[in-house]
Amino acid sequence: MNHVDRIATQLEIPSQKVTATVELLDAGNTLPFIARYRKEMTGGLDDEQIGDLMKLLNQLRKLDERRQTVLASIEEQGKLTPELHQQLLAADSLTTLEDLYQPYKPKRRTRAIVARERGLQGLADLILQQARTKESLSQVAAPFITDEVPTTEDALAGARDIVAETISDHAGVRRITREKAFRFGLLGCEKNPKAEDPRSVYQTYYEVQERVSRLRPHQVLAINRGESEGVLRVSVEVVDRDWQGAIASHFRPDPRSPFAVHLTLAADDAAQRLLLPTIERDVRRTFTEDAESHAIEVFASNLRALLSQPPLAGHTVMGIDPGFRTGSKVAVVDPTGKVLDTATIYPHAPQKRWDAALKILQTFVARYSVTLVTVGNGTASRETESLVAELIRIMEDESTSLHYLIVSEAGASVYSASPLARAELPDMDVSMRGAVSIARRVQDPLAELVKIDPKSIGVGMYQHDVNQTDLVEALSSVVESVVNNVGVDANTASSALLTHVAGIGPRLAERIVAYRDESGPFSNRQSLLKVPGLGPKSYQQAAGFLRIQGGDSPLDSSSIHPESYAVAEAVLDRAGLSPATPPAQREGALAELQKDNPLSQLAVELGTGVPTLTDIFEQLVRPGRDPREDLPTPILRSDVLTMGDLTTGLQLKGTVRNVVDFGAFVDIGVKHDGLLHRTKMPPGTRLQVGDVIDVKVLKVEPERGRISLGWVKS
Numbered sequence: 001m002n003h004v005d006r007i008a009t010q011l012e013i014p015s016q017k018v019t020a021t022v023e024l025l026d027a028g029n030t031l032p033f034i035a036r037y038r039k040e041m042t043g044g045l046d047d048e049q050i051g052d053l054m055k056l057l058n059q060l061r062k063l064d065e066r067r068q069t070v071l072a073s074i075e076e077q078g079k080l081t082p083e084l085h086q087q088l089l090a091a092d093s094l095t096t097l098e099d100l101y102q103p104y105k106p107k108r109r110t111r112a113i114v115a116r117e118r119g120l121q122g123l124a125d126l127i128l129q130q131a132r133t134k135e136s137l138s139q140v141a142a143p144f145i146t147d148e149v150p151t152t153e154d155a156l157a158g159a160r161d162i163v164a165e166t167i168s169d170h171a172g173v174r175r176i177t178r179e180k181a182f183r184f185g186l187l188g189c190e191k192n193p194k195a196e197d198p199r200s201v202y203q204t205y206y207e208v209q210e211r212v213s214r215l216r217p218h219q220v221l222a223i224n225r226g227e228s229e230g231v232l233r234v235s236v237e238v239v240d241r242d243w244q245g246a247i248a249s250h251f252r253p254d255p256r257s258p259f260a261v262h263l264t265l266a267a268d269d270a271a272q273r274l275l276l277p278t279i280e281r282d283v284r285r286t287f288t289e290d291a292e293s294h295a296i297e298v299f300a301s302n303l304r305a306l307l308s309q310p311p312l313a314g315h316t317v318m319g320i321d322p323g324f325r326t327g328s329k330v331a332v333v334d335p336t337g338k339v340l341d342t343a344t345i346y347p348h349a350p351q352k353r354w355d356a357a358l359k360i361l362q363t364f365v366a367r368y369s370v371t372l373v374t375v376g377n378g379t380a381s382r383e384t385e386s387l388v389a390e391l392i393r394i395m396e397d398e399s400t401s402l403h404y405l406i407v408s409e410a411g412a413s414v415y416s417a418s419p420l421a422r423a424e425l426p427d428m429d430v431s432m433r434g435a436v437s438i439a440r441r442v443q444d445p446l447a448e449l450v451k452i453d454p455k456s457i458g459v460g461m462y463q464h465d466v467n468q469t470d471l472v473e474a475l476s477s478v479v480e481s482v483v484n485n486v487g488v489d490a491n492t493a494s495s496a497l498l499t500h501v502a503g504i505g506p507r508l509a510e511r512i513v514a515y516r517d518e519s520g521p522f523s524n525r526q527s528l529l530k531v532p533g534l535g536p537k538s539y540q541q542a543a544g545f546l547r548i549q550g551g552d553s554p555l556d557s558s559s560i561h562p563e564s565y566a567v568a569e570a571v572l573d574r575a576g577l578s579p580a581t582p583p584a585q586r587e588g589a590l591a592e593l594q595k596d597n598p599l600s601q602l603a604v605e606l607g608t609g610v611p612t613l614t615d616i617f618e619q620l621v622r623p624g625r626d627p628r629e630d631l632p633t634p635i636l637r638s639d640v641l642t643m644g645d646l647t648t649g650l651q652l653k654g655t656v657r658n659v660v661d662f663g664a665f666v667d668i669g670v671k672h673d674g675l676l677h678r679t680k681m682p683p684g685t686r687l688q689v690g691d692v693i694d695v696k697v698l699k700v701e702p703e704r705g706r707i708s709l710g711w712v713k714s
Contacts, residue, residue, distance in 0.1 A: 003060045006092075011052055017043040021053055030502040031477075032484035033541045037561050040609035047481050063094055070101045079104055095178075095282075099171035112165035115158035118148050123155055124162035127262050130254035137258055156262055163266035168274035172250050177275060180242035181283050185212045188235045189223055195231045202226040212236060212283055218661040220291035221462040236280040243271050243279075292466035294661075300474045302459035302659055305689035307482040309445040310628040315372040316340075318364055319439025320388070321409065321431070322380035324348050330361070331435035332368050337443055339425070340368050342432050348383050361391050365402060372636070373402065376409030376438045382671040389639050403636035405442060406667065408657070410459075411452035412437045420451055420496055442634070446486060450479055451496040459689055461660050476500075483545075487559055487624055490528065490546040491521040503541025508533055524552040525562055547624050554579045558623035560616055567608045568616050587621050632692040635669075643670050643707070646700045651712055656691040666695055666709055674707035681711050 004022065008015040020041040024034050031054065035047040042050070071088055074080045084100070091097040107113065115124070123144050133140060141155040149155045167173060189208040197203070205223055215223075226232035247267045253260035314335050321329040327344040334340055341364060345357035364370060373388050375381055388404045395402045415421050416433035425433050441448040454475035455463055463471060483500040490498075490512070498509035508531070515531045516522065525543050528534055534542075540563075548556035553565075560568050572578055574597075575589040593602075594617065603613045619625075635655055654666035657673050663680070664687045665673040676687075676695060687693070694712035701707075 003057060006060065007053055007056050010056060011049070013045065013049065013053070014043065017045060018053065021045060021050060022057060025054060025057070028537065030541050032480060032502040032545065036484070036559070036615075037544055037563075037612075039611035039615075044611055047485075051477060051481075063091075063097065066094060067091065067097060070097060073106075074101070074104045077104060096171075096175070099174045102171065102174070103166070103169040110165060111158075111161040115161045118146065118158060120144055120149065120155060120158040121162060123159035124166070127159055127163050127259040127266065128166060128251070130252075130257040130259055130263060132254070132257050140258075160262055160266040160269065163263065164270035164274060167247055167251055167267055167270040168278070170250055173246050173275065174279070176246035176249060177238065177243050177279050178282055180246065181212070181236065181238045181279050182286070183213055184239065184242060185283055186210070186237045186239075187212045187215060187223075188237060189226075190233050192231060192233050195229075197231045202231050205232055212287060215287065216661060217291035217294040218461065220287050221295060221465055224288060224291075225462070225465055234284075236283050238276055238279060243276060247271065247275075289467075292462075292470070295462050295466050296471050296474045298461070298660065299459065299463055299471070300478045302689045303454055303457060303475055304478045304482060305659075305691075306457065306459050307446050307449055307479065308486075308628055308631060309690045310631050310633050311444040311446075311626075312372065312442045312633065313444075315443065316368055316370050317439040317443060318361070318368075318370045318373045319376075319435045319437070320373065320384055321376045321412065321435040321438055322348075322378060322384035324380050325350060326431070327351070328357070328380065328384055329432050329435040330364065331432060331439050332364050332370060333436060333439045333443070334368070335443065337440045337447075339428075339436055342428070342435070344432075347387050348380055354387070357387060358391060358394070361387075362394065365391070365395055371402060372442065373404040374407045374438050374442050375404060376412065376434070377406050377671075378409050381406065385671075392638050403638050405634055405636055406669075407438055407442060408457075409434065409438055411449070411456040414456045415452050418451070420494070424494070446482060446628075447494065447497055450483065450500060451494065454479060459658050485627060487545055487547050487626075490525075490548055491516065501542050501545050503538040504534075508538060522548055522551065524548055525556050554623070558619040560619045560623075564608065564612060564616060567606050567613070568620060570606050571602075571613075571616060571620065583621060583623055590617055590620060631690060634690075635692060637669055643672070643700055643702045643705075646670065646697050646707065648697055648699065650697045652695055652697070654693060654695050654709070656687050656689055656693065659687055659689060666693065668695065668707070668709070670707070672705045672707060674709040676709040676711065680709065682713075685711075 004015050004018045007013070007022075008018045011018075020043070021034065024038055024041060025031075029038070031047055031050050034042060035045065035050055039045075045053070067088060071080065071085070074084065074088075087100055088097065091100060115121075123141060126140065137156065138152045141152040144155045144159075145151070149158060187208070187210055189205045191197070191202070191206040202222070205219075205226055208223075223232060223234055227234045244267075247270070251263060251267060253263045316332065316334055318330060318332045323329070327346045328348070330343045330345055332340045332342070343360050343364070345360050346353045347357035361373075373391070375384050375388060385404070385406065392402050392404065412434040415437050416430045421430075421433045421437075425436060428436070437448060437451075449457060455471065480500045480502070483497065484502050488497055488501055495506070495509040495513045498504055498512055499506045501509075504512070511533050512528070512531050519530075522528060525546060525548055528543065528546065529536075529539055544559055544561035547558075551557070555562075555565055555568055569579060571590070571593070572581070572586075575586070575593040577586055577589055597605075599610050599613055599617075603610045606613065608616075635653055652668045654668040654674065656664050657667045658665040661678075663675055663677040666676050667673050674695065674697070676693075680698070681687075695709040696712050697707065698710045699706075699708040
């Protein structure tokens with residue numbers, strides 16, 4: 001089965017769509033460009049389907065590379081038989097390929113290698129063949145006696161070493177034993193008596209014996225971490241009948257052979273010394289990889305939802321990065337994110353300048369018409385929240401509408417010390433830049449959060465334990481997807497945001513910003529080609545995702561690709577409109593055009609495809625529409641709620657902050673997020689970061705900072 005057929009079968013995608021997509025990828029096209037602007041060729045595959053296709057294609061090509069290496073190695077040894085060659089070509093997984101290669105793989109100096117060097121292969125063959133003979137074992141072994149092998153028992157022991165390795169290396173034995181281990185293997189987990197676990201983090205796993213097939217991903221990762229920290233001891237047991245059956249299916253003792261007992265001894269040795277440790281490593285590695293893959297998927301899903309949060313446009317925001325000894329940093333930014341003023345206040349211990357801090361905040365609110373205060377959720381956030389609540393009560397007396405929002409400050413310190421922050425805010429202290437980030441990230445979460453390493457944003461679990469290369473690749477893909485789905489203003493975007501536009505990348509993003517700073521705003525998309533290094537291919541991939549607001553062509557503010565401008569203008573002309581007609585005045589005429597002309601017919605007449613034409617109609621009515629507008633906005637608050645205010649049964653609105661295997665953490669307006677366990681949700685419920693839901697308090701544990709929540713049907 002070739003790659004296209006296998007991908008089509010595994011992903012349940014028609015082979016012609018797979019073929020077209022692979023050709024587009026191999027031609028150097030980016031995933032966002034293919035998903036958005038080559039729908040006719042791919043049959044409308046979305047970015048997730050194309051991403052899965054890319055991943056599987058890369059896996060198959062890596063398998064091919066490894067296959068060629070294995071074939072070359074075995075052929076070089078002169079052991080590549082036609083049958084083995086066919087088996088290697090048919091291997092459809094890396095595990096199967098490596099099992100076939102195992103007997104021929106160069107090894108360190110094993111007991112079997114030593115025995116072969118001593119000339120005992122012939123005796124081992126007799127054991128493997130279960131030869132029948134009337135001679136005694138001493139007589140059979142006599143030809144193999146040498147100075148290095150002085151006795152019959154030495155000869156038989158060496159031969160058994162060869163047999164044991166042969167059994168352990170046998171692809172069929174490995175496959176069956178591995179399958180049994182995956183289905184019925186038992187994971188044993190116990191506390192290391194010499195280890196300390198003062199906070200009882202791993203208490204759940206002190207005495208565990210469970211089938212590996214029943215372990216959930218977060219349990220696997222927790223056990224692995226406990227083991228790496230020396231708190232837990234972990235093992236995988238394969239019951240005797242499973243490995244014995246696997247060996248017997250290929251190496252069965254013949255009771256009529258004098259070598260039967262030696263085959264049995266060799267099989268036991270093979271299992272305990274070679275096979276089972278290998279299978280245990282395979283099982284643990286596979287389940288770890290699966291758990292890591294799942295954790296990365298959860299992280300990526302949470303990140304996508306976080307980056308897709310709707311902007312709170314139009315607010316002048318006062319951001320506060322709370323602190324005790326060094327004070328709380330305050331930054332006021334206008335609706336475009338421009339910094340208007342900064343200050344450091346000391347309302348908390350040890351200085352306790354509460355009234356002075358309130359006075360500064362009042363002045364900022366009045367001077368700059370602040371409408372929203374954002375408070376970072378780190379150290380001293382609870383105390384700062386009380387300060388802001390008092391500020392709001394004071395400002396209410398002055399008829400000022402003011403609200404506040406607790407925001408995650410994850411990654412703010414990372415951004416503050418970054419080269420990008422130094423370039424954006426060169427004359428500002430590092431600690432103050434964090435307050436600016438906290439203010440800006442509600443105005444446009446995407447534009448601000450792309451400046452931060454996704455791993456530092458904090459919407460996953462075990463992110464430091466998983467494969468970092470895979471994590472970075474998955475998170476980068478999410479950022480790219482969201483950025484291109486939303487679109488980027490070419491005249492205002494930072495280099496961090498431009499980096500993720502299809503076809504651009506970090507170096508070209510910096511060149512775009514440098515050219516813009518030197519030559520002024522871009523007047524149209526075509527002028528992007530004047531940027532040094534931005535050639536026709538990069539332009540083709542990026543142009544549709546870059547917006548030019550108020551430029552020469554109204555179409556430049558939409559997601560219509562320049563290659564389709566002629567079609568878009570023809571559509572407008574047929575509707576009696578022009579590109580200069582305001583979008584609000586287009587809808588009726590375009591609806592009439594569609595009513596009188598089926599899209600399929602119109603597409604043929606205009607020389608385009610139905611998917612592209614459908615997108616053009618949508619963009620002509622709502623050019624550059626931000627998909628984030630459809631999502632719920634954060635809950636703005638005006639007063640403090642403490643854990644002491646929570647009572648069992650109290651119903652509240654909350655915002656989902658993190659989604660994990662066992663439930664979701666929900667911000668209900670107190671310092672600690674509450675846990676809505678998956679068992680408390682209706683079956684089939686799928687939450688994502690940013691969802692606003694109704695919950696009720698089930699249990700409050702103030703001393704542990706824990707809140708248990710239940711589901712309230714809305």
